[in-house]
Every structure is written in C-alpha cells, then in structure tokens.
Amino acid sequence: MGFSFCLAVFISLLLGALIAVFISKWLNSSVHYISSLCAGALAGVLFLELIPHSFGEYNYVTVLLGILIGFPLIYSFDFSVHCFLNKKIKDSKLAFYFLLLAITLHNVPSGVALGNHADISGHLSHIIILHHIPEGMSLMLIAYTAFIKTRKVIASFAFLSVSLFGVVSFGLQFPITNNHLVEVLLGFSISTFGYVIFIELLLPALKVGSKSLHFISVLFGIFIIQVVLFIG
Incomplete structure (x- = not known):
C-alpha cells in the first residue's frame, strides 16, 4: 500500500506537469x-484550496501566527541567498525551490491527518492524491520559466511523493494530538506560497510587457486550477 500511495501521488504530479507543458506549448508566449x-x-491553489482548508479545519489564530513568522523568515532567507550567491541562481529557480518547500510543508498536516486516521485507501487519501495535480502543474510552469532540467523536476516529484509517505508513516507510528505545530507549519506554507506568487513571479513579470495581458494570464491560471479542483 505504501508503494501504491507514493506512485499515485507521483502520477498526479506528472499529470499536472503534462498539463503545464501542453499549456506552455499551446500559448507559445513570452516567458514573462x-x-x-x-x-x-499558484494563487488558485492558495486561495481556492490551501487557505480555505487551513482556516476551515484548524485554529485560524495559530495559522495566522505561522504566516506572520513565515513571511519575514522567507524574505530574510531570500535576501541572504541573493547576497551570498551574488545572483548566480536566478530568481525563477529560487521560486521553484521555495514552492517545493511550501508544498512539502503543506503536505505535513495532510500526511499526519492521514496517518492518524490510518485511512490510506479512503476518501482523504483520494483528495490528497488529486490535489497534487495543480501542484505538479505549478512546479512545471516555474521550471519552464527557469529552464530547469526535466530530470530535476522528476526528482522533485519523487521527493514530494516519498516525503509525503514518510509523514503518513510518522503519523501512523506517532499520532499527534496537539495541532499547534501543524497549524504553524500551515501558516508558514501559506506565507511561502504568497511570497513565491507576488515577490518571485508576479512583480518581476509585470516589469515586461502589457499589464492587461499579465492580468489575463493570472486569471487564466486561476481558472485552470478551478477546473482541475472541480474535476478532482
């Protein structure tokens, strides 16, 4: 069952990546x-899935605390990386790794909940598997703009699949009754998503090209995620 769960998550991520490749080729547009x-x-994932789930299922005060802690930490880390590496890593590549971190953190409460309920084949596991489709799509789109090699994207998908199963296994062995740590991690994940969306992707893109076309592109991205979540 462990292998099948990892494989299902990995396939969902790959499916999202294939959708992203199709969209990129179909648009044949500027990288901006x-x-x-x-x-x-990403905004679709954040505002249609992550935020409603976090504030609906957990204590919103602790989640907000995680957001307030997470944003300055991410900003400080980003600033330090740019200073020490002297811009040798492109912003879009940093956005890819920040998003990978955000998804990993977001998977912690989901995996712990799944492990605590020991419901690998139930409804919750299906939701977790399907919601990796938009996340795979988002990672692939950033990889496309950052010219990240395909094998690195696939390796990141494998990492997400295995790490999620590791969290589920941890939840099975050590059930967590105190949700405060989980809530702070969710808040940190939200702040990381927001930082990637606005600071790493949207603001640099708006400096080039038509703002109207950028606005349409953002709305189209949200619409795609809405369709994916509706089908899922």
Whole structure:
C-alpha cells in the first residue's frame, strides 16, 4: 500500500506537469506571461484550496501566527541567498525551490491527518492524491520559466511523493494530538506560497510587457486550477 500511495501521488504530479507543458506549448508566449500564468495557478491553489482548508479545519489564530513568522523568515532567507550567491541562481529557480518547500510543508498536516486516521485507501487519501495535480502543474510552469532540467523536476516529484509517505508513516507510528505545530507549519506554507506568487513571479513579470495581458494570464491560471479542483 505504501508503494501504491507514493506512485499515485507521483502520477498526479506528472499529470499536472503534462498539463503545464501542453499549456506552455499551446500559448507559445513570452516567458514573462508564462510567469504570470504560473502566479495565477499558484494563487488558485492558495486561495481556492490551501487557505480555505487551513482556516476551515484548524485554529485560524495559530495559522495566522505561522504566516506572520513565515513571511519575514522567507524574505530574510531570500535576501541572504541573493547576497551570498551574488545572483548566480536566478530568481525563477529560487521560486521553484521555495514552492517545493511550501508544498512539502503543506503536505505535513495532510500526511499526519492521514496517518492518524490510518485511512490510506479512503476518501482523504483520494483528495490528497488529486490535489497534487495543480501542484505538479505549478512546479512545471516555474521550471519552464527557469529552464530547469526535466530530470530535476522528476526528482522533485519523487521527493514530494516519498516525503509525503514518510509523514503518513510518522503519523501512523506517532499520532499527534496537539495541532499547534501543524497549524504553524500551515501558516508558514501559506506565507511561502504568497511570497513565491507576488515577490518571485508576479512583480518581476509585470516589469515586461502589457499589464492587461499579465492580468489575463493570472486569471487564466486561476481558472485552470478551478477546473482541475472541480474535476478532482
């Protein structure tokens, strides 16, 4: 069952990546508009899935605390990386790794909940598997703009699949009754998503091209995620 769960998550991420490749080839547009599309897709994941789930299922005060802690930490880390590496890593590549971190943190409460309920084949596991489709799509879109090699994207998908199963296994072995740590991690994940959307993707993209087309690209990205979540 462990292997099948990892494989299902990995396939969902790959499916999202294939959708992203199709959209990128179909649009055949400037990389800056693809960045706006990616920002819209991430905004869809954030505002249609992550925030409603976090504030609906957990204590919103602790989640807000995680957001307040997370944003300055991410900003400080980003600033330090740029200073020490002297811009050798592109902002879009940093956005990819920040998003990978955000998804990993977001998977912690979901995986712990799944492990605590020991419901690998139930409804919750299906939701977790399906919601990796838009996340795979978002990662692939950022990888496209950052010219990240395909094997690194696939390796990141494998990492997400295995790390999620590791969290589920941890939840099975050590059930967590105190939700405060989980809530802070969710808040940190939200702040990381927001930082990637606005600071790493959208603001740099808006400096080039038509703002109207960027706005349309963002709306189209949100619409795509809405469709994916509706089908899922």
